[in-house]
Amino acid sequence: MGDFKLTTIEENEAITNRLLETGAKVGADSWQLRVKNQTPHCKFGEQGVCCRICSMGPCRITPKAPRGICGCDAHGIVGRNFLRFTAGGCAAHSDHGREIAHTLYQARPEGPYKVKDPEKLIRIAKEWNIETEGKDIYDLAHEVAYVALGEYGKIEGYQNFTSRAPEHTRELWKKAEIMPRAVDREIATAMHMTHMGNTSKPEALVRQSFRTGLSDGWGGSMTGTEFSDVLFGTPTPIETEANLGVMVAENVNIVVHGHDPSLSELICEYADDPEMIAYAKSKGAKGITVSGVCCTSNEVAMRRGIPMAGNFLQQENVVLTGACEAIVVDVQCIFPALGPLSKCFHTKFVTTSPICQMPDSDFVRFDAATAGENAKAIVKMAIDNFENRNPDLVYIPDTKQKATVGYSVEAIVKTLDGVTNSQVDETGTTKPLLQCITSGVIRGAVAMVGCNNPKIRPDYLHVELMKKMIANDIVIIASGCSAQAAAKAGLMDKAAKDLCGAGLKRVCELADIPPVLHMGSCVDISRMLMLAAELAKDSGLNISQLPVVGCAPEWMSEKAVSIGNYVVSTGLDTFLGVDPYVSGSDQMCELLTNGVRDWVEAAYTVEKDLDKLGDLMIERIEEKRAALGI
Ligand code: MSK
Structure with a gap:
């Protein structure tokens, strides 16, 4: 296996704990503290039986009060x-x-x-x-x-x-x-x-x-x-790095966060501008480093190789390094906590969208017509802020992993074209991938998506499930914070092929790919739909017959529920590690985990135990293979 070593959950936790020590010094709040204040959670809310849709209530359902x-x-x-x-x-x-x-x-x-x-x-x-x-x-x-x-x-x-x-x-x-x-x-x-x-x-x-x-x-x-x-540009495979170690102490650090690539694309462009780099040097920095958090990060990593500083539950960590000159956000998954937290440091918290306005931020209204000026002004603001750093608070952990990202459907088709050309002569289709699956070299695929959730040790389910799947010759296509969990751990390093079963390892070697393929951001789960549709058309099967399942083990946002619904509706069984607040109704549970199969040939499974969740996915994939006689 050479020098390759995964970054463990324990190592990432140790880094977070070290950063929280800095936070304690400056009186910073953190999600870890807020979770303590918020638990135990409201049971009515957890079961989904609290109704506040009108002002006669709120009504809460109990055995004694079965109706609102x-x-x-x-x-x-x-x-x-x-x-x-x-x-x-x-x-x-x-x-x-x-x-x-x-x-x-x-x-x-x-x-x-x-x-x-x-x-x-x-x-x-x-x-x-x-x-x-x-x-x-x-x-x-x-x-x-x-x-x-x-x-x-x-x-x-x-x-x-x-x-x-x-x-x-x-x-x-x-x-x-x-x-x-x-x-x-x-x-x-x-x-x-x-x-x-x-x-x-x-x-x-x-x-x-x-x-x-x-x-x-x-x-x-x-x-x-x-x-x-x-x-x-449509993403193609590109090398990058992941985890907080991508930030550079000597440089001006700009962190982009959110989802919409329109602003971050231009920030990256201006940060590369020789004029801006010279300006940064005039202020005592060696250069400018742009890195990302959440899906904006996925977008610019896939197209430009911009490194990924972290995923959802690391957003506060980038500020806690004391070396973040500006955290620039667009929309979605942004903690309002970044405002007060940034005030404990020199960091500029820059909001840019009327959709996402927060206290304690510098609001630079971003507009397509003035995008160039806006991006330039933000980069300059970050450079000017470099001199305000407190060197005593700076700690950037020396932890990062190599990652190959950028697997759009087009890139997957192209990359796998060469793998089975000796047996399959139809290029530009998913047939080479199908050949790998039908021959059993790859047993199937899991579309692993979604967030982190403080109810689960950050990244634990993502990483452990991925390790289990690839060891069983099941390839992973990942997006959102799940993809970043994989990248931070090292599962998007091509060397991770050594953690695979013999079949998937062979495919990784022949195609020169990592076993976990980075497919992009949350909206890019639509790429997974397109891939499933192409696989079904090229194989003559229905989507529900493919040995492919979806999984969101650590999901937290409303978007994830919408995603789960369209993935199940498209015919892919979907496995969740967090309950979607439906346990208060046996009728809803029965519908979602079974009844809907009559409509769309797929359903949900909710399982909080790691081993059981992994076993259930493998079982489902093998059942589908057996039904096809492959
Ligand atoms: S950013 S929706 S925490 S995946 Fe797309 Fe991550 Fe979930 Fe936000």
Whole structure:
């Protein structure tokens, strides 16, 4: 195995503890302290049986009080809460996609936003029956973006991107009445259905949860992914590094955090500008290091190789290093705690979106028209802040791992083309990957996604499950904070092939890939949908027959519930390590873990025990193989 060694959870915990000592010195708060104040959690909330949708309550269901004041029972209350959770997640993802479509609408040849992948733009235009012949690429970009923006409120029909799903899947959706219409309509319908005095029937609430989720996965999120590729380039494999050790003590450190790549792309560009580097040197720094947290980090890592400082529960750690000149955030998954925390250090906490405004931050309103100026001003603000550092508080742990990232569907297809060419002559399809699966060299795949959650030791389930899967010749495609957990541990280093079973190890060697493939950010789970659809079409199977499952072991956000709903609805069994607040209704539990299988040929499993969760996923993959006779 040479010098390769994974970074353990214990090592990462020791680093965090060391940083918390700095925090204690300056009187900083931390999520670890706040968790103590918030536990034990409210049992009614945990079970999903608290209703505060109208002002007659709040009502809480107990054996003595089995109905709320309006008469709604636990099943209706849990179901409504589940649907509202989904609507929140779908809104966040889809609005992110809408912002990207707006950015594409404002792309100009003179910049700052340009079309970097014209082929993908033309491909989408053709898919949507938009004439491409003889058109200027920017005129086409504006036309396609205009149609995409219309998808959010389209008067009739379904989301355009659903045409990418296999015929069988679309038929299931129509039959189950969950085919997604306009994104905004599905969110509004969800809110309307859950208003006081409307739906309290669990089955109807779950159907709308699935339809809302599908409008996210095959609508808003796919728009975010595809148009980000058009604007910033479709990712290809690229080398980077992960964990807090990517920050450089001698440099000005700028950390980008959030989800939307529009701002961070430009921050990266200006941080590379010789004029800015010279300015940083004039202020006593050796250079400028941009690193990232959460999904903004995934976006710029996949396209530019920008290192990943950490994932969700490390966002406070980057400030606690005492060496962060600016943490620049866009939208989603940003702790309001960063405001007061940054005040304990010299760090500038820069918010940039009207969607995400927080106390104790410097607000630089980011706008596509003024993006260049905004990004330049932020980089300059960080450089000017370098001299305010307190050297006594600086501690950057010497821990990082190498990672190869950037596995878009296009990159996976291309990378695996060479692996089985001797047996399969169809290139540019998923057939080489299918050949690896049907021959049993790879047993199957797990789409590992989602956040960290203080209810679980950060990264523990992600990393341990991934290790177990790859040892059993199951390849992992990962996104979001799960991908960063893998990268920090070292599972995206190609040397991690030595932790695989013999079959997957051979594939990793032949294709020169790590066993855990970084597929991007949260919205990029839409890439996983596209891959599953392609695998089904190329194999002639239904998606639900593929030996592929989804897993979100440490999820925490509403977005994750929306994701879970569209992944299950697409036909992939989905395994959760955290309960989605439905345990208070046996009817809701039965529907989600079993009943929905009649509609979409897949269902949820919730299992908090690591070993059982891993065994259940392997069992499911092997059952699917056995059913196919492979
Ligand atoms: S950032 S939604 S904590 S994956 Fe996409 Fe990470 Fe979850 Fe946010």
